[in-house]
Amino acid sequence: MNKDKARLLEILKKQMEKDSSLPLKKVATQLVFGDGDPDSEILLIGEGPGYWEDIKGIPFVGNAGAFLNQLLNFAGLDRKRVYITNVIHYRPPQNRDPEPSEIQAFQPYLDKIIEIVEPKIVVTLGRFSMGKFLPNAKITSVHGKKFSVGWKVTNLVIVPMYHPAAGLRNPEVKFQTIEDFKKLPLILKEVEDEDKNKIEETEQMKLV
Numbered sequence: 001m002n003k004d005k006a007r008l009l010e011i012l013k014k015q016m017e018k019d020s021s022l023p024l025k026k027v028a029t030q031l032v033f034g035d036g037d038p039d040s041e042i043l044l045i046g047e048g049p050g051y052w053e054d055i056k057g058i059p060f061v062g063n064a065g066a067f068l069n070q071l072l073n074f075a076g077l078d079r080k081r082v083y084i085t086n087v088i089h090y091r092p093p094q095n096r097d098p099e100p101s102e103i104q105a106f107q108p109y110l111d112k113i114i115e116i117v118e119p120k121i122v123v124t125l126g127r128f129s130m131g132k133f134l135p136n137a138k139i140t141s142v143h144g145k146k147f148s149v150g151w152k153v154t155n156l157v158i159v160p161m162y163h164p165a166a167g168l169r170n171p172e173v174k175f176q177t178i179e180d181f182k183k184l185p186l187i188l189k190e191v192e193d194e195d196k197n198k199i200e201e202t203e204q205m206k207l208v
Contacts, residue, residue: 005038008116023102024090029054034085043119045129046086054091064165075184120191126163133158144180
């Protein structure tokens with residue numbers, strides 16, 4: 001684990017906990033920041049904490065989290081080797097959808113998490129996290145596909161997925177989500193190969 005990244009994330013978490021301007025803080029039990037390996041090549045971004053996440057302070061620990069763990073296994077990934085967070089970090093009352101103003105309020109912190117982790121791939125789980133990078137996309141059309149998206153001063157590889165909770169409600173969505181997660185190793189290899197080619201091209205240009 002990259003200790004610098006872990007330290008920076010811990011500092012950011014403490015900043016969030018002290019930020020009294022963040023919405024939902026007064027109605028939630030605690031901040032649900034993130035979980036996993038800060039040095040991971042894959043960052044998963046969900047919607048927001050539910051009941052069990054609010055109690056335990058860890059994202060995706062309820063039924064949807066159990067399914068997410070299975071999905072990661074289908075992709076040959078260990079949950080401890082990826083990093084998981086959400087677009088909002090306090091539980092909305094009755095698990096309602098996050099409001100645009102709430103997403104906007106948490107956005108600077110989520111952006112900072114992305115900057116610190118520096119993932120090769122961002123997997124969005126559900127329409128709210130997908131909307132951050134692909135605001136006009138429909139999840140039914142783009143799920144499981146790879147997109148290169150301009151973000152700040154760099155490009156991010158975005159792979160939209162259905163939210164695991166949707167798979168628990170719909171057998172067809174569950175099947176599609178399993179198949180989409182199985183593609184992740186190949187997508188990661190493609191991204192790594194592209195990065196390697198860019199480095200080699202840069203080195204060749206230096207020699208010319």
